[in-house]
Amino acid sequence: MSTSTLPDFRQTFPIDKIGVVERVTRLNKRSIKKESKIQGLKLALSMIDHTTLEGKDSPGKVIQLCQKARQPYAQMPELPTVAAVCVYPNMVSTAKKALRGTDIKVASVATAFPSGMATLQAKLDETQFAVEQGADEIDMVISRGEFLKGNYSYVFDEISAVKEACGKAHLKVILETGELETLENVRKASDIAMYAGTDFIKTSTGKIKPAATQPVTLVMLEAIRDFYRDTGQMVGMKPAGGIRKAKEALQYLVLVKETLGAAWLSPDWFRFGASSLTNDLLMQILKQDTGVYQSINYFSND
Amino acid sequence: MPKRIEVLKTYKTYVGGKFPRSESDRTYQVKDSKGSHIANACRCSRKDVRDAVLAARSAFGGWSGRSAYNRGQVLYRIAEMLEGRKDQFVGELEQFGVKSKDAAAEVETSVDRLIYYAGWTDKISQIFGTINPVASSHFNFSTPEPTGVVGIAAPHTSPLLSVVSLIAPVIAGGNTCIVLSGETYPLPAVSFGEVLHASDVPGGVVNILTGFKDEMLDHLSSHMDVNAVFNTLTDKSTRKLIDENASISVKRVFHYSTDDWLDQSHENPYIIDEFLEIKTTWHPIGD
Numbered sequence: 377m378s379t380s381t382l383p384d385f386r387q388t389f390p391i392d393k394i395g396v397v398e399r400v401t402r403l404n405k406r407s408i409k410k411e412s413k414i415q416g417l418k419l420a421l422s423m424i425d426h427t428t429l430e431g432k433d434s435p436g437k438v439i440q441l442c443q444k445a446r447q448p449y450a451q452m453p454e455l456p457t458v459a460a461v462c463v464y465p466n467m468v469s470t471a472k473k474a475l476r477g478t479d480i481k482v483a484s485v486a487t488a489f490p491s492g493m494a495t496l497q498a499k500l501d502e503t504q505f506a507v508e509q510g511a512d513e514i515d516m517v518i519s520r521g522e523f524l525k526g527n528y529s530y531v532f533d534e535i536s537a538v539k540e541a542c543g544k545a546h547l548k549v550i551l552e553t554g555e556l557e558t559l560e561n562v563r564k565a566s567d568i569a570m571y572a573g574t575d576f577i578k579t580s581t582g583k584i585k586p587a588a589t590q591p592v593t594l595v596m597l598e599a600i601r602d603f604y605r606d607t608g609q610m611v612g613m614k615p616a617g618g619i620r621k622a623k624e625a626l627q628y629l630v631l632v633k634e635t636l637g638a639a640w641l642s643p644d645w646f647r648f649g650a651s652s653l654t655n656d657l658l659m660q661i662l663k664q665d666t667g668v669y670q671s672i673n674y675f676s677n678d
Numbered sequence: 679m680p681k682r683i684e685v686l687k688t689y690k691t692y693v694g695g696k697f698p699r700s701e702s703d704r705t706y707q708v709k710d711s712k713g714s715h716i717a718n719a720c721r722c723s724r725k726d727v728r729d730a731v732l733a734a735r736s737a738f739g740g741w742s743g744r745s746a747y748n749r750g751q752v753l754y755r756i757a758e759m760l761e762g763r764k765d766q767f768v769g770e771l772e773q774f775g776v777k778s779k780d781a782a783a784e785v786e787t788s789v790d791r792l793i794y795y796a797g798w799t800d801k802i803s804q805i806f807g808t809i810n811p812v813a814s815s816h817f818n819f820s821t822p823e824p825t826g827v828v829g830i831a832a833p834h835t836s837p838l839l840s841v842v843s844l845i846a847p848v849i850a851g852g853n854t855c856i857v858l859s860g861e862t863y864p865l866p867a868v869s870f871g872e873v874l875h876a877s878d879v880p881g882g883v884v885n886i887l888t889g890f891k892d893e894m895l896d897h898l899s900s901h902m903d904v905n906a907v908f909n910t911l912t913d914k915s916t917r918k919l920i921d922e923n924a925s926i927s928v929k930r931v932f933h934y935s936t937d938d939w940l941d942q943s944h945e946n947p948y949i950i951d952e953f954l955e956i957k958t959t960w961h962p963i964g965d
Contacts (some may be wrong), residue, residue: 498733
């Protein structure tokens with residue numbers, strides 16, 4: 377297949393929902409122990425987009441979050457840092473300053489996050505603002521209303537326009553799968569985003585329930601796999617929202633490994649959008665290290 | 679007519695208001711005093727301990743936040759439910775080989791002991807709290823607050839009464855707990871979980887595990903999210919293990935032992951006090 381041809385997005389790619397759920401259940405039974413568990417936990421830690429997206433965010437909170445990103449746990453300085461810090465556009469410069477001298481990226485949500493209910497021009501302006509402030513990555517939301525209406529070309533064009541506005545910054549497209557109703561729609565939205573040129577596809581804003589689930593993630597990973605087969609281009613994946621436990625994080629890594637292979641097991645191609653996952657990973661790493669079950673009381677909030 | 683086959687009960691654990699089997703799927707044989715196999719009990723693992731601590735921790739906020747009066751009502755309700763199931767517990771104790779008279783005494787004392795502690799819930803802060811005279815213009819007072827999540831190691835003896843006598847003072851003070859029931863005959867403890875479940879005790883306030891202490895006590899007493907250990911095991915090495923593990927996170931440790939759980943001395947507000955922390959408040963006052 378030539379890379380220049382676009383698929384016909386009016387066609388629906390059938391998804392076997394029961395099959396997807398069963399495959400997820402089966403992969404969840406993989407037992408990861410001892411050294412591989414420690415490696416998995418550390419890898420997951422290095423893949424986190426440490427996130428704060430609240431109306432009450434302040435520079436102080438963002439600086440604290442960045443400190444935690446630089447040094448997740450002071451007693452174990454050898455631990456990896458998280459991949460990125462994810463904030464609102466007006467917090468980008470604060471985060472950028474707080475992360476100076478590290479490899480940690482600053483991701484900014486844009487395009488009228490979380491609803492996406494704004495004019496295209498407003499979305500492009502917001503994107504440009506975030507990039508000018510120094511954001512390395514932009515997390516945009518798609519227009520779910522237009523998508524559900526069947527206006528796929530609108531969604532496609534919007535993503536390409538935002539991608540262009542991003543310039544050198546990486547683009548992640550949030551599908552908000554909790555509002556897309558079916559797995560077929562998730563697949564379709566993934567395909568649209570990838571053909572429109574995104575670098576990452578992301579499940580959710582975290583503001584809508586259900587947020588990231590493993591069946592949805594598996595469908596998106598398979599879309600990435602098929603896209604890679606057809607075009608030779610790698611696209612990253614970011615489940616976000618509702619992933620709180622280290623055990624779940626390891627299950628996600630198994631899904632990635634089994635669907636896309638080891639090449640995707642890197643912060644360049646896989647991220648977790650999460651805030652409380654960091655502490656659970658730290659608690660599990662420390663449990664492996666000391667043999668003692670840990671308490672959240674001994675870990676900083678942000 | 680064929681003879682009816684009796685339906686035997688599957689003894690499980692009581693964690694977070696549910697009755698799960700051990701995560702490990704293991705069981706062990708429970709024998710009566712003559713050595714014949716009467717039932718299987720779950721042989722819990724460290725992961726069951728972990729899950730139970732999680733359940734106890736998440737229940738703590740709600741339980742400690744209830745009014746003392748309401749906690750008293752709930753404890754009273756446990757006693758009522760236990761009273762209604764007296765025959766079942768007498769039967770279970772007899773099955774183990776306890777004489778009918780002794781079994782009845784054990785169950786009745788259990789009910790009475792619950793009533794006793796139910797009465798204390800809204801009186802402990804008057805008894806253990808103080809108003810302190812200070813030199814500055816402050817109103818200074820100290821009030822007891824629950825310690826948090828308490829790990830309980832129950833003995834082999836008086837399998838129902840001992841468990842009741844250990845749980846009641848701990849939850850009366852507003853703590854939540856994880857009980858490692860006596861190894862040899864844990865069945866009444868598990869059945870007591872059903873009583874708790876039927877008596878307005880929120881899920882997770884009391885969690886009851888069965889199995890071998892060797893496999894669980896180390897993890898329970900070292901767990902950073904456990905705030906106190908209430909131990910009735912007497913051998914030196916076990917106590918040493920608990921003391922050492924508790925020191926990691928500076929847990930309260932209360933070693934307690936008795937030959938006679940029927941004794942009135944176990945009805946004692948100072949046992950509640952072992953699992954309370956004193957908070958002192960300085961409240962500025964005008965002239």
